[in-house]
Amino acid sequence: MRFNHLDLNLLVALDVLLEEQNITRAAERLHMTQSATSGVLGRLRSYFEDELLVQVGRKMQPTPYALELAAPVREVLLTIQSSITAKPVFDPTSSKRHFRLVTSDYLISVLFARVIQKIHQEAPHITFEMIGPNDFTTDLLARGEVDLMIVPERYILDGHPSQLLFEEEHVCVVWDANPLVGDSLTLEQYMGMGHVSVGFGRNRHMSIEDWFMNQYGFNRRLEVITNDFNTLPQLIVGTQRIATMHRRLARLYAAHLPLRILQPPVKIPVMREFMLWHRTMDGDPMHRWLRERISEFINDLEQR
Known part of the structure; x- marks a missing residue:
């Protein structure tokens, strides 16, 4: 042609x-x-x-x-x-569509493992590829190389549709036998402790560090930096370190590990998680069906 x-x-x-x-x-x-x-x-x-x-x-x-x-x-x-080239008529029950999603291991653990199980019941033949966040995450979506991003609000791209999925708070987590911490934390205690944190990408971007620097003019003392959220609670067991992490993930691990959950000594802004997709996918029937199901299933899980 x-x-x-x-x-x-x-x-x-x-x-x-x-x-x-x-x-x-x-x-x-x-x-x-x-x-x-x-x-x-x-x-x-x-x-x-x-x-x-x-x-x-x-x-x-x-x-x-x-x-x-x-x-x-x-x-x-x-x-x-x-x-x-997209087919105007679609059938989720027989579709063999493959979807590439950018999302963190935190989201997979607390929500998306169950969301995908639910979707499998309605569309058993569609497949997923989960891609972790990195320095080029937004470039992948801008180029149409991923179908969806489920990310914090700061990653929203102008010109592409997005939808708020849920909000999340941060809590502090310590080993339950940590002798340095009682039932509450002062800011002085918090800043004096060794911290375990998550850093993504080549530059080890850490949003909480950025916030503390902007708010108070200093950083936490980072003793361990890991590259995924699920290792945070495991790395503080048996130590005097502290981790600041998502409330949902902290609760999940506190049910299985000797951990204590505490309120942060200062109010950390609520994190808002958004679903984001390329504008050319807005009218794709199967893509729209997936977005609707993700939103519905997360709302159902949140209400339980």
């Missing part, structure tokens, strides 16, 4: 080439030979009258014009995928 003398199949290749910036890797994804992929790049250069990708040392770098093309090309492909 051609539009204004452009073979629209070339847009798929252009999207992959701009993402990979490497002929070999692009050829693998396109299921083409390297020479054929180089030929496609040549045709794209001829049509757009721009080099698009320029060899710099061992790497290929996009030209300024290529960077301008990247977002609209991806948007066109996503629109075609969701609006033109």
